[in-house]
Amino acid sequence: MAFDVRTPISPVIVALDFPEAADALALAGRLDPALCRVKVGKELFTRAGPAVVEALVGRGFQVFLDLKYHDIPNTVAGACRAAADLGVWMVNVHALGGRRMMAAAREAVEGASRGRPLLVAVTVLTSMADEELAEVGLAGSAAENVLRLAGLARDSGVDGVVCSPREAALIRDRVGEAFLRVTPGVRPAGTAQGDQRRTLTPAQALEQGADFLVVGRPVTAAEDPLAALLALVEETRGHRDG
């Protein structure tokens, strides 16, 4: 599934990685909620708080609140409920929080009065090398841990995972087509990689089984963000129609 069937908008989620609400809202003002969703992460949320999320929702954007909750089940459930009350479209947790934590998160969003947000999990941070996993006591390769934790997330009622586009096909095949794959590390052909390594183009990522593409700087740092977004969306349409 390359597109969310519930809405006609593209699979692109623009990461609003700005330190200040004013900059994030100015950039959002140059985008179009009919063309993309937006992601609010830890830096922006910590500085600007729920007000920036409410402002984006108020402007018609579907918001992925990327705070990667990881705490005891009761606390994570409360945080997920609070996110749902803000009207966010997607929220996430760390799969390493375990089955009861993820199940509590699912139960919390289930009762949301403004429509249930999608709940996705982070398995293994892509910044962690195999040696670092061993250091924190996780045996096996990153890929093995990703698959095990993705299966646990699915069994705990989570809707999908944030993963590398290079892992998306394996997760789709092993964990199930209906389990969503949200992938950062996407770069349109011919654009700067920034600090990302081993990127894929939007078409390649969709080909590999991604459902949603998180793209930051190729849009937010572009001279004309809307034109950059349109070009990206065009690439994904090519994939869908082809």
Ligand code: C5P
């Ligand atoms: O600017 P860029 O496209 O690299 O932004 C990617 C976004 O996806 C950032 O918000 C980053 O934090 C997030 N992300 C990532 N890699 C992960 C998980 C999240 O790049 N493994």
